[in-house]
Amino acid sequence: MASYSESWMKEYNEAVKLCDDITAMMSGRNSVSSGPETQRHTSSIRRKITILGTRLDSLQSLLSKLPAKQAISEKEMNRRKDMLANLRSKVNQMASTLNMSNFENRDRLLGTETKPDDMSRTTGLDNNQLVGLQRQIMKGPLILVACFRTYCL
Known part of the structure; x- marks a missing residue:
């Protein structure tokens, strides 16, 4: 059975692959023909950015629970926090490139995690x-x- 630490790294690597896929799609955005095809392509990019943002939120949550589940060093914890912060920064840059202002304000729209659960x-x-x-x-x-x-x- 894989450890929680390995599971976190696997999910992080999947998020990185999705980020790379989005970057490639954004690079190829100008080569797409005009009209509805461009709108579909942009919509697909936005959908993937939103999915990636959700995955990053999940990774953040898992990271905060990781020390309780499995002992990892503080240095490793800080390294993972930095990795996550760097990836989130990339995602925010991609979102701002597409004028996805609602993505950056998602916490305000959905509420924060400190809100009492239903x-x-x-x-x-x-x-x-x-x-x-x-x-x-x-x-x-x-x-x-x-x-x-x-x-x-």
Whole structure:
């Protein structure tokens, strides 16, 4: 059975391959014919950048859990953090090249990891209270849509 450390390195190497694939796609972006083909190509690049960002978030989470699962030296931990930070920097550069501003603000859109998870928020609530919580959560986006319509249309 592979150790957690080896699994992390395997996933990191897959993320590097995906990053290289995206870089190659971006280099070949100008050679794609115009019109819908260009849009499809750019859309594919953006999709892969988003997938890579999610993988990097997963790697970050696994890295924080790694010392508890398996003893690795502090030097090795710092090396892996640097590797991850460098790859994330590359991804952010690619995203900014494609004007993917929403990628950089993803934490603001989705919320941070320090947010209490939904299960802990619902512990001890009865059915009526759960429905009330659902309505409260669902009102947030509706208010944003109403504000958008008021100011932008």
